[in-house]
Amino acid sequence: MSNQKVSDIIIEVLEQAGVQRCYGIVGDTLNHVTDSMSKSKIEWIHVRHEEVGGFAAGTDALLSGHLTACAGSCGPGSLHFINGLYESHRNRAPVILIASQISTEMAGFIDFPQYVDFKSVYAKNSVFCEEITQPSQARHIMSMACQAALNKRGVAVVIVPANISEASAEAGLPFVPRHVEPDILPNKAELHQMVELISQHQKIGIYAGAGCEGAHDQLIAFAEKLKAPVAHTSRAKDFVEYDNPYNMGMTGIFGNKAGYHTLMDCDLLILLGADFAWAQYYPSHAKILQIDIDPTHLGRRHPITLGAVGKISSTLDALLPLLETRQERAFLDHCLELKHHSDETRHKEERVGKDGLIHPQYLVSLLNRYADQDAIFFGDGGSPMVWVLRHIDVNGKRRTFTSLLHGTMANAMPQALGAQKAFPNRQIIALCGDGGLAMLLGDLLTTIQEKLPIKIVVFNNSSLNFVELEQKVEGLLDHYTDLLNPDFGKLASVIGLHGQTVTHGDGLEQAVENFLKHDGPALLNVHTNPMELVMPPDPNLNQVSSTSLYAIKALMSGRVDDVKNLLVNNFIK
């Protein structure tokens, strides 16, 4: 091999690692890298805000299964990715950021314009974060970065100073990135300990997490053998909910009574690839058996009785032949009855309110009805994520994404852009808050420029509603949550999308149907009820009394109508 320009080496290694797309915004220190990229097969996706690129790349990577790249200019350019990449990293998406840097002669000088110490910014939010300080390191560092992103699953960051990217490197050792997918199983003794523990208990509840991806059939066979109800985490919805007679839904504040009681009332809880963070939703009296691919997850949310490391599908394959089929199903039947009631409540909520008031649940039920069977849905952090999780039915082909581990606003539209890139022929639907959409509004332009026909629904409640409700439930008067919005439908039309605004329940069904059929990017701006409370499965007395405290404070401040609306919309439906 002869001498090669570093920027060419960077692109060559990205291609070897399977990168097909790179999201970003060009600029000074990145120019040699983008020049090399323009001669490669990697497609450049021009976003308007790097944060959007960070969200989009993560979703593209998760859906396409390929390592996906982001690249930015020095200082503010590569800094802007931070929130989108936090989300992607927490979702275990294999993404690599090429963070270009000012030249090494200037870097580190006191306060040189645009210098940002990217290591201190990205080190804790990545599986790999290194700077190429010598041209000869380029191939080695790039290979290890791609390898870490693919195998450890997360974001890798390579910092590339401008003078290094344009330098040439002598041919060195031929490092290449390796992608491996080992099968991991608990050892035999651990499998027998599991069988022993299971045999000692009657009321068994299963809590399935995102680690159950690819383990649907084994999970159902496991529940069938044990006659055990299966609750699932919100990230596991797509893998657990469908074709599952044992499905109880979720627990936690987004959950329902059946999911909640599956965990709380069992005497042995089996956690399968589930790392649910909230300790108050774990049973205090039951034994817990936990199986997870990541050893650091064992017992980290709640003390456990037995833990083992394994891929869920393979572990269940090994465990199933060792278990007897049970007949006793009293606990399962009790939970199924609770699930039946929860489903009835859900369907009652999916209706038009008095005087055409649009409940968000009704809007999502229409999306659920008219969307394609393999549609992919994204819900913004805030109340849209709750409605996606509760009111969209999955079937093994549909997918739902919300920001659950990072809990950010404004994720849905950017993630939808990345999904549409990964699947140009699937229907991609973003359910956005009015606060969320406005936060990264500029990238509506990307739908036109990059020809991405995503469908955007705005839940326009003129407020940062999730927070407003949080404040009320804490017994506080709501502050700083109002949003003075433009007509998002008209705004979308001006930009070049199909745009429409709906304010009354009567026309909504037809509008949803037409909007989903539109051949191109479209935005449906729907005025939804601002007084919709996200009711937890078991509202505790504390929450009820705090909400009453809010009501008293609001009444004393003369906000009589607010209290009336809250009661009418949530308790006297």
Ligand SMILES: Cc1ncc(C[n+]2csc(CCOP(=O)(O)OP(=O)(O)O)c2C)c(N)n1
């Ligand atoms: C980037 C970011 N900023 C602030 C928050 C705190 N927060 C969580 S939900 C929310 C309100 C979201 O409002 P909107 O997008 O309008 O959705 P709504 O709840 O009104 O349906 C806020 C401010 C956050 N999670 N992320």
Ligand SMILES: [Mg+2]
């Ligand atoms: Mg809102």
